[in-house]
Amino acid sequence: MTEKEFTSxxxxxxxxSAEEVSEMNQYFKTESSHLVGFSKKAxxxxxxxxxxRCHRFTGGRYxxxxxxxxxxxxxxxxxxxxxxxxHGVYLFGKDDNNYSVSLEITDDSDxxxxxxxxxxxxxxxVHDWKVGDYEGFQFLFDTPIDIAKNTKYRVKALxxxxxxxxxxxxxxRTGCSGVQFTFFDDKDQANNGxxxxxxxxxxxxxx
Numbered sequence: 001m002t003e004k005e006f007t008s009x010x011x012x013x014x015x016x017s018a019e020e021v022s023e024m025n026q027y028f029k030t031e032s033s034h035l036v037g038f039s040k041k042a043x044x045x046x047x048x049x050x051x052x053r054c055h056r057f058t059g060g061r062y063x064x065x066x067x068x069x070x071x072x073x074x075x076x077x078x079x080x081x082x083x084x085x086x087h088g089v090y091l092f093g094k095d096d097n098n099y100s101v102s103l104e105i106t107d108d109s110d111x112x113x114x115x116x117x118x119x120x121x122x123x124x125x126v127h128d129w130k131v132g133d134y135e136g137f138q139f140l141f142d143t144p145i146d147i148a149k150n151t152k153y154r155v156k157a158l159x160x161x162x163x164x165x166x167x168x169x170x171x172x173r174t175g176c177s178g179v180q181f182t183f184f185d186d187k188d189q190a191n192n193g194x195x196x197x198x199x200x201x202x203x204x205x206x207x
Contacts, residue, residue: 054176060169067166077184088140093123099161
């Protein structure tokens with residue numbers, strides 16, 4: 001690729017960070033034969049539409065109005081194959097019902113609390129091209145959480161509201177944009193029934 005092509009095509013596409021553009025410009029100016037190294041860390045995304053979505057129930061299906069809430073939290077352990085930033089999750093709802101959610105994320109190795117956040121939400125249709133459309137809502141974190149690879153984390157949501165949809169999966173592991181998510185039953189916590197193949201948490205939002 002020539003410098004002119006790089007400037008007119010790649011730079012204008014905004015696919016590279018400012019630091020990476022500077023490195024490439026320096027490369028063209030010096031006509032260096034050395035390879036230019038780029039950071040492997042995920043780039044920061046500027047809009048919600050750019051967040052990556054991990055569909056937990058790939059290969060499964062969604063049930064209709066069969067998940068009730070009796071005061072016990074839905075809890076799940078998960079692990080990723082690469083370092084990521086977790087920006088939020090999707091939760092199941094039903095029709096246009098309202099739900100109150102208290103959500104926590106902890107590092108399961110040292111029980112360190114990484115997030116504690118509450119919110120009120122209204123269920124709406126969610127487009128899921130991998131499994132099928134469902135009804136639910138997006139729970140975005142106030143601050144993204146750094147998730148280290150090969151480390152188990154617990155996501156726990158205490159949900160108050162009418163019965164909702166629920167997921168039924170076939171696998172405990174799914175590949176998402178080059179990152180492998182693995183899910184585990186949370187046997188250390190009182191649980192509303194969610195496990196690695198069914199229940200809540202249909203999607204994880206990450207970069």
